[in-house]
Amino acid sequence: MSESASPAGRRPRLLWPALLSIVGVAILCTLGTWQIARMSEKRVFIERLSAQAAGAPAPMPDSSGWAALDPAALDLTRVTAQGSFLDSPFAGVRTTIAAGGPGTRQLSGFGRWIFQGVRLAGGGA
Numbered sequence: 809m810s811e812s813a814s815p816a817g818r819r820p821r822l823l824w825p826a827l828l829s830i831v832g833v834a835i836l837c838t839l840g841t842w843q844i845a846r847m848s849e850k851r852v853f854i855e856r857l858s859a860q861a862a863g864a865p866a867p868m869p870d871s872s873g874w875a876a877l878d879p880a881a882l883d884l885t886r887v888t889a890q891g892s893f894l895d896s897p898f899a900g901v902r903t904t905i906a907a908g909g910p911g912t913r914q915l916s917g918f919g920r921w922i923f924q925g926v927r928l929a930g931g932g933a
Contacts, residue, residue, distance in 0.1 A: 860884050
């Protein structure tokens, strides 16, 4: 019987695949834990978004107070504004709209978002 056929001769050949398997399983477990944490963060965000979408929109603050506003506190806040469009050129941004999941009525494909300046009724643009 040769030495390479003995169990002691096989150990080094299986050592690297075993180590790589252990490292791979550890990486996959870490990624799975990260995805679970991310899912809970996303649920909190969706609940916050749903609560703000259900509320009534507030009037847009006067332009003199814009410098004092906290953007983080106003994130996703619905507002209403009255004014008239400016004669300045508009800005067009090309977009790709992702299709919604099954059962949704979202459009998909290419499109544009058009941004046009507005002179607010209370002053400011």
